Amino acid sequence: MNPKDNVSIGLSAAIVSVEGERPSVLVVSHEGADDALPFGPFNPVQHRTLESGLRKWVGEQTRFDLGYTEQLYTFGDKGRHLSSSGDGSARVVSVGYLALTRQGKEAPETQWRGWYHYFPWEDWRDTRPAMIDSAILPALKKFVKDAPNAESAELRRERVNVCFGEGWDEERVLERYELLYEAGLVEEFYRDAGKPVKQALGTAMQFDHRRILATAIARLRGKLKYRPVVFELMAPTFTLLELQRAVEALAGLRLHKQNFRRLVADQGLVEGTGKWAATSRGRPAELFRFRREVLRERQAPGVRLGVRRIKNA
Amino acid sequence: MNPKDNVSIGLSAAIVSVEGERPSVLVVSHEGADDALPFGPFNPVQHRTLESGLRKWVGEQTRFDLGYTEQLYTFGDKGRHLSSSGDGSARVVSVGYLALTRQGKEAPETQWRGWYHYFPWEDWRDTRPAMIDSAILPALKKFVKDAPNAESAELRRERVNVCFGEGWDEERVLERYELLYEAGLVEEFYRDAGKPVKQALGTAMQFDHRRILATAIARLRGKLKYRPVVFELMAPTFTLLELQRAVEALAGLRLHKQNFRRLVADQGLVEGTGKWAATSRGRPAELFRFRREVLRERQAPGVRLGVRRIKNA
């Protein structure tokens, strides 16, 4: 192939953990600049696979030993990988990864940050976020009206409806972010276009990292339901309520407690340890552990969160 | 970034269609060489996005106008992108795509080929393929026995069990292909290692294209169940049996006719046209069309094929 076809490949990782009710992502933050995901170039000479390249880079940058990892998507859009400083020179194709861990000893330049800082409209645990009605929908209405022609307006109307209309589908995280981007509701839109920022919902990230994070959340929310991935984020033993809170934090939804318990129990996802959690108030809860055997036994075990939100939080 | 980090990006597409009961993939075949998927390099100067690059390349090579497309995975393993001629020079990272179309006018160097030529063990419509018991399981048993140590043997045993043991999970196409690759049951294994071929199940493809195709089939089989993607492969109108045969062809499984009908009808995926198919024998079937509106209405409509195989074909 021709040398002019050469491109640099950037590897980025959305490293996710949950502490209590807060789903977080590990970010590299330098003062003044936006947060970034840990990332680095793929070196075809050193690295045998993309994933081994990622592990090496991330290890160096964050001192983290990635556990579960999964490739998300490869982004190559022109103009979507600019840093805040605006160097538009190199064309970079970026491969995003999702990694799940528990919090540990991080490198000093990195920190865990709640992911709803970047996506405040995605957290429906307490209530439908007010900003959807106060800021998002009015702006999107305008976006529909400003469409260049009727056909485009109809397409936009449909997208708005799917993303923010009747019936919240918690998995459409990326679709929603991309819609907000195109509608100019997000800082990155202005940065990529080299224009002054007009609207900026949520906290911005460097490059296309918020898009990668959106992809990560979407994938994780989907995967939760058919693979027992939550357990990668849990301590070795946990109470059922802790497990539920973790799932809720990730899904951004509240679940029905009794049914949640029935689900994980009936599916054989967990087993009691016979020990009890130190409790403050209320009846003490039994500590459970993940039954690794289910990975072999069942076809598609997962916390099939009865997707519907609990009537009222 | 350093120039030595530069890599070529190859774009490949698994273009899928179904004609009758035969799911096919569009391949480029030159005599003497293995089949290949349509592919070409990504040109960062010309192409704004990876997908537009793909569309351009594929358009030139196959005269096909891709409809539905979806990015699958980005492969970068060293030594898995060798051609049959064995040029090991350039390091290529390949981005695989899935595209769904109907058959039309193809370029002369391309042809539709049934995908079960490449994966004969994946077609369970008539019966559990005999080669699983006659060839695959014995060889995999040996693969387990030849493990370097007990721990590795246990891991291998589990993988064999998940892939080919009790309970067929039709989505694990890639997992199965990778297992067969590692166990040396597939031509590509020997080619990539530069060794003489010992065992070769199914028809080989160039580069890592069979792996990309496996990824495509797996993704499509999964997606079928929660998104109405089959309809991309159907004529504008079709009988319910034709629709069922298409789904069965893709899934490699037989389905229960009456329940299939109930499913697609109850979900509002199709609507009758009031016209009837020209019939040879039996009562004539009504022609249906896809109700595009469901894309807006329901959360996750798809042909939730009651995964279990029909008792006996």
Place this chain on the structure above:
DNA sequence: ACATTAATACTCATTTCGAGTATATATGTG
């Protein structure tokens, strides 16, 4: 003692699913 809090158990109606049986409408054959 008792209000409060949380864990866990049990109930119940509804929906979905798997697997049929039953009936309707063609063709082809003697």
Place this chain on the structure above:
DNA sequence: CACATATATACTCGAAATGAGTATTAATGT
């Protein structure tokens, strides 16, 4: 034309899964 055969379509029925509770148990704080 009667009837075997093939296919489409309708309807049934029990089992399992799901959504939304109520009931009971076991702690703490006052």
